[in-house]
Amino acid sequence: MAATEIAVSALILGGVGTVFGVFIAFANRKLKVWEDPRIGEVEELLPGTNCGACGTPGCRAFAEGLVAAEQQPSGCTVMGPDDVDDVAAYLGVDAGEANKRVARLLCAGGADVAVQLATYNGHATCQAAAAVDGGGKGCNWGCLGLADCEVACDFNAIHMTPFGLPVVDQELCTACNDCVEVCPKDLFVLMPVEQQLLVQCRSLLEGDAAEELCEVACTGCGLCAKDAAEGVISMVDGLAVVDYERNEAATVAAIERCPTRAITWLDGPQFPESQRAARNFAV
Amino acid sequence: MSTREFFRHGVHPPELKELTAAERIRRIPFPAQVVLPLRQHIGAPAEVLVRPGDRVERGDKIAAANGFVSVPVHASATGVVREISRAPHPDGSYAEAVRIDVDAHSAQVPRARMIPDWRGLDAKQLVAAIQEGGLVGLGGAAFPTHVKLSPPPDQKIDMVVLNGCECEPYLTTDHRTMVEYPERVHLGTRIMMTCLGVDKAVVGIERNKPDAIEAMRATAPSDLDIDIVPLTVKYPQGAEKMLIKAVIDREVPEGGLPMNIGVVVQNVASVATIAEIFETGLPLVERILTVTGHGVRKPRNLIVPVGTMLRDVVAACGGLSDDAAEIIMGGPMMGLAQSSLDTPILKGTSGVVVLNEEQASPRATYPCIRCGHCLDACPVFLDPQHLGSLGLNQEYPSMMEHHLSTCMLCGCCSYVCPSRIPLSHIFGVAKASLRGQGVKV
Numbered sequence: 001m002a003a004t005e006i007a008v009s010a011l012i013l014g015g016v017g018t019v020f021g022v023f024i025a026f027a028n029r030k031l032k033v034w035e036d037p038r039i040g041e042v043e044e045l046l047p048g049t050n051c052g053a054c055g056t057p058g059c060r061a062f063a064e065g066l067v068a069a070e071q072q073p074s075g076c077t078v079m080g081p082d083d084v085d086d087v088a089a090y091l092g093v094d095a096g097e098a099n100k101r102v103a104r105l106l107c108a109g110g111a112d113v114a115v116q117l118a119t120y121n122g123h124a125t126c127q128a129a130a131a132v133d134g135g136g137k138g139c140n141w142g143c144l145g146l147a148d149c150e151v152a153c154d155f156n157a158i159h160m161t162p163f164g165l166p167v168v169d170q171e172l173c174t175a176c177n178d179c180v181e182v183c184p185k186d187l188f189v190l191m192p193v194e195q196q197l198l199v200q201c202r203s204l205l206e207g208d209a210a211e212e213l214c215e216v217a218c219t220g221c222g223l224c225a226k227d228a229a230e231g232v233i234s235m236v237d238g239l240a241v242v243d244y245e246r247n248e249a250a251t252v253a254a255i256e257r258c259p260t261r262a263i264t265w266l267d268g269p270q271f272p273e274s275q276r277a278a279r280n281f282a283v
Numbered sequence: 284m285s286t287r288e289f290f291r292h293g294v295h296p297p298e299l300k301e302l303t304a305a306e307r308i309r310r311i312p313f314p315a316q317v318v319l320p321l322r323q324h325i326g327a328p329a330e331v332l333v334r335p336g337d338r339v340e341r342g343d344k345i346a347a348a349n350g351f352v353s354v355p356v357h358a359s360a361t362g363v364v365r366e367i368s369r370a371p372h373p374d375g376s377y378a379e380a381v382r383i384d385v386d387a388h389s390a391q392v393p394r395a396r397m398i399p400d401w402r403g404l405d406a407k408q409l410v411a412a413i414q415e416g417g418l419v420g421l422g423g424a425a426f427p428t429h430v431k432l433s434p435p436p437d438q439k440i441d442m443v444v445l446n447g448c449e450c451e452p453y454l455t456t457d458h459r460t461m462v463e464y465p466e467r468v469h470l471g472t473r474i475m476m477t478c479l480g481v482d483k484a485v486v487g488i489e490r491n492k493p494d495a496i497e498a499m500r501a502t503a504p505s506d507l508d509i510d511i512v513p514l515t516v517k518y519p520q521g522a523e524k525m526l527i528k529a530v531i532d533r534e535v536p537e538g539g540l541p542m543n544i545g546v547v548v549q550n551v552a553s554v555a556t557i558a559e560i561f562e563t564g565l566p567l568v569e570r571i572l573t574v575t576g577h578g579v580r581k582p583r584n585l586i587v588p589v590g591t592m593l594r595d596v597v598a599a600c601g602g603l604s605d606d607a608a609e610i611i612m613g614g615p616m617m618g619l620a621q622s623s624l625d626t627p628i629l630k631g632t633s634g635v636v637v638l639n640e641e642q643a644s645p646r647a648t649y650p651c652i653r654c655g656h657c658l659d660a661c662p663v664f665l666d667p668q669h670l671g672s673l674g675l676n677q678e679y680p681s682m683m684e685h686h687l688s689t690c691m692l693c694g695c696c697s698y699v700c701p702s703r704i705p706l707s708h709i710f711g712v713a714k715a716s717l718r719g720q721g722v723k724v
Contacts, residue, residue: 117622117623118620118621118622118623121645122645122705122708123648123705123708123709123712127712127715127716128705128708128709128712130375130715131375131708131711131712131715132375132619132620132708133373133375133619133620133621133622133623134375134376134622135375135622136622137622138622138623140371140375140376140377184716204369204377205369205377209368
């Protein structure tokens with residue numbers, strides 16, 4: 001009795017298994033979608049951070065673009081030069097011109113130089129502070145220093161100085177745009193590292209009104225525009241604006257007469273003096 | 284007509300109105316300078332008409348309405364235009380403003396002008412005169428009055444509801460207006476009813492203002508159908524949707540306006556200004572303002588020129604006390620904390636509340652314990668507990684699915700939260716962020 005039952009069950013299950021097996025074999029032949037095996041291989045070589053800095057929705061999409069020759073390996077800003085070369089060698093393509101971009105902060109008004117009118121002590125994020133009369137900082141356009149960007153950065157590339165300004169580590173920054181999106185004051189921009197002339201201020205106030213609120217504010221005096229080569233700097237709405245189309249003509253001469261040092265010539269990360277001062281401050 | 288005399292949910296914070304409830308309204312001396320932002324109302328900012336160096340008389344138009352949903356701005360004091368530049372705005376931004384150096388020797392008498400007799404004007408002319416007078420709602424949101432008075436032709440309005448609740452703690456602006464100028468409120472109501480072609484008005488007044496109820500009843504004209512309805516004291520009864528529910532038991536559909544159910548709501552102080560422009564011929568250049576709180580030495584009800592800076596208003600009330608810590612424009616529940624004493628009083632500023640250190644000291648927040656108090660408090664029946672957790676994770680689009688746009692940021696949820704989670708602040712941040720992305724909330 002028991003033996004028959006076992007045999008019947010085995011037959012039924014075996015039969016069902018065979019039918020499905022045949023179906024799967026059939027489907028595998030008829031419905032197969034061929035995929036370039038290189039896509040998976042290339043994806044393995046990519047960092048897998050899915051940060052989106054290359055402009056595609058993630059590393060898989062970037063790998064597909066690479067194999068289809070729509071992207072260049074150097075488009076990935078997270079990989080170091082060696083890794084870029086590996087991908088290029090695997091695909092037998094040119095690595096492309098690495099155009100290193102980093103996030104820059106358009107404010108130099110740390111707690112040491114900018115006036116704080118009121119203390120905000122609610123929910124401690126920049127976004128929340130900005131909703132309460134702009135955050136209580138004298139300058140309405142300035143950095144609030146509550147580190148939303150530091151939290152948003154997936155690459156640990158942003159750290160706050162003791163004066164409450166975020167400093168971007170150029171090596172670690174992948175220009176993924178996260179800090180640009182999170183800043184409620186829109187203070188971050190992504191810039192190629194070879195663009196060294198930078199106005200670290202967004203205050204639309206002019207003259208004394210601006211300087212009373214922050215020692216390093218752009219007062220709109222226009223000296224930099226006069227000292228720079230023709231057309232490199234223009235004054236728009238009380239603020240010096242650099243035309244990076246003419247970046248080759250930009251020189252350090254433009255910053256020399258700035259009364260507040262709001263315009264700066266970058267050689268590495270931002271705020272080197274402030275960091276040095278902070279170290280002395282700590283000692 | 285059935286009246287419930289209250290709405291469901293809501294809270295009852297300490298009223299604290301005794302500081303100024305019995306203070307007579309008084310004028311303050313003209314300040315040395317007034318700052319008049321071009322954006323003092325909902326809608327398009329006004330277009331400036333003067334240049335630095337121009338002399339202006341009190342009541343002169345210095346900026347013109349820029350479109351239908353916009354009102355002009357008038358000089359609130361005689362003087363010389365110093366500059367047109369960015370100045371601190373109560374909403375936390377810097378806005379284009381006209382700064383006038385007030386002439387200290389001027390008698391501040393407005394130019395002689397023709398004052399039209401409102402009885403001779405038809406609805407259209409009345410609405411135009413009200414727009415030209417720069418009138419906006421004085422309760423806080425500063426919605427242009429003439430827009431409320433010209434509903435689209437397919438909306439049938441059958442009732443005017445006057446808002447005399449003043450449910451925010453501390454404030455006594457509307458209260459004193461009803462006690463001292465009840466005839467003006469009634470005349471304004473009459474003009475509003477003429478504009479809208481309705482013959483029924485209801486005034487909702489909370490029971491904590493018995494003298495206002497009495498004054499309004501005693502002066503009510505016998506030929507007008509005006510009902511004075513005393514209401515149970517509750518916050519936020521002054522929100523128009525709550526008020527309509529309380530006094531006439533109608534419900535405004537989600538995302539709709541009171542006009543969709545045939546009602547126009549106006550705050551009593553704004554109604555009084557309608558009468559004022561036809562009585563004095565002066566446009567909206569001054570307003571009644573409560574300056575109060577435990578952080579100010581002599582809390583008072585004042586008439587101040589629009590554009591007076593906070594520091595002048597506070598000085599007129601004996602200055603700040605030694606432990607003053609936080610200064611708020613509007614009431615403590617929905618008002619905006621200010622960081623600068625150079626911020627001007629706008630047409631829509633209903634009060635200035637100064638809190639002391641003890642009241643304003645930061646308090647620790649704790650995780651949500653899912654007690655559900657916020658659900659019982661929310662007057663628009665949202666789920667603040669769930670919205671709050673979404674907000675803290677910055678999942679703003681899913682907050683929209685949970686009806687964030689219905690939230691009016693009344694602050695009831697934050698008020699009752701035993702963990703002191705700043706819920707309505709979180710919702711405000713979410714709304715600001717969504718608005719930045721172009722979502723309508």
